[in-house]
Amino acid sequence: MRLPSTQAAVLEAASATEERTIAQLAEELGEKPETVTGAVFALEEEGLLEVSEEAIEGVSLTEEGEQYAEMGLPERRLHEAALELDADEEPVPMGEVIGRSGLEGGEVDIALSNYARKGYGEIDSGELSATDREEDEEADALALIDAGEPVTDELVLSTLDRRDLVSRRESTVRSVTLTDAGVTALMEGIEESETVGQLTPELLTTGEWEEVEFAEYNVEADAAEVVGGKKHVLRQTADRVKDVLVGMGFEEMDGPHVDSEFWINDALFMPQDHPARTHWDQFALERPDEADELPEELLERVRSAHLEGVGADGDGYHSPWTEEVARGMDLRGHTTSLSMRYLSGEAVGELEPPQRYFSVEKVYRNDTLDPTHLLEFFQIEGWVMADDLSVRDLKGTFTEFYERFGITDLQFKPHYNPYTEPSFELFGHHPETGELIEIGNSGMFRPEVLEPLGVECDVMAWGLALERLAMLITGAEDIRDLHGTLADIEFLRNAEVTY
């Protein structure tokens, strides 16, 4: 019998009495598993091999699991330290044991929450006692998995899974045995024929294509996993936000990332010598060192609002105000600078009420990185200009907007902004942790902001955090899983923005 070379090799490597897996065959023949799978299916079709399938579960260590396999589970390290301090004789203050154990950060909580559960001892009024427990099935299982050995105890596996120390995956293992026809074929002798996997220009021009045998396609063969490109979750969320706001009748604003303090702060009635001025810790720029052009008349009206206030009984800040400060350049700490440019008529000319505008743009703050803060993030800025607006309109708009993302349990908390009165912070519950997280800031612009801009009706406005919205939608618990250098690639591949 004539067979293509891989098929011939697979047939020769198969046995009539012992099942051999495709992985074993591939390793033995030095071929890729998908190549061997292709050959196996062809041989099955010829009746030379019998293929059996078994669904099995693959278990591998997560990064954290690998770390504990190497260093020891945190609760075991705590127990070791406790024994070194003789906590099996008399309870020892917890701080001492933790110090001795060398556990750090989140590991301490992990150790404490597993310590008593696993019978390593008791924790009582800040003191820790230790038993003489030695055995630890979880630690043993980690070591086995690390060594590529199977673990059969389902209870232990599911505990490790819950602790995020292992990841489990279903897969199909195919094994082959020779059929009688296969044995006969082998005994009669197999001749190898060269098969060609791909038609090339050379085969065509030389006419060789007429002689060769082509390998058949097998659409059932396991193929290498291909991960296609996809839109980033944050971009998906931003696009969805824009669609929703456009659907609610809003138009989009744009404008500079680097802007003068005038548009970022002064137009918003932020006093120049007040800590509020730096309460976002904006990044100040050395170059460009000052704004080229500021609207003269508006500058004068803003100056006067700061110094004298607005209206008959208006009162200013009674503190120095200089044009030099207003001309300083910053990376914008909020996109309310855009709202100022639009409301003043500077961006698209005078606007007659009613008007609705929004932007979904990046802002920059010198914050400390943590699970809910990044140095740059996207703000969903927006405002509505109309006669007789009230807080009800503001709340109604948020309720309608967030409902589109399935968020129906908004909470509002009174807040302070130098430029709005009243002001409200918005909160929503995280779907995984249940924690209440801040998702936005809002309010009605004060007369001290609107009058210099020449706006005679009401304006309600807000700045919402896109990343926080994305956390609520996707269930991400750390903003750094969403973007930045630590972003979790698996999470990004699988996360969906649903609405």
Ligand SMILES: N[C@@H](Cc1ccccc1)C(=O)O
């Ligand atoms: N600028 C505010 C958001 C805001 C905009 C407009 C009005 C009120 C609040 C912030 O960055 O938090």
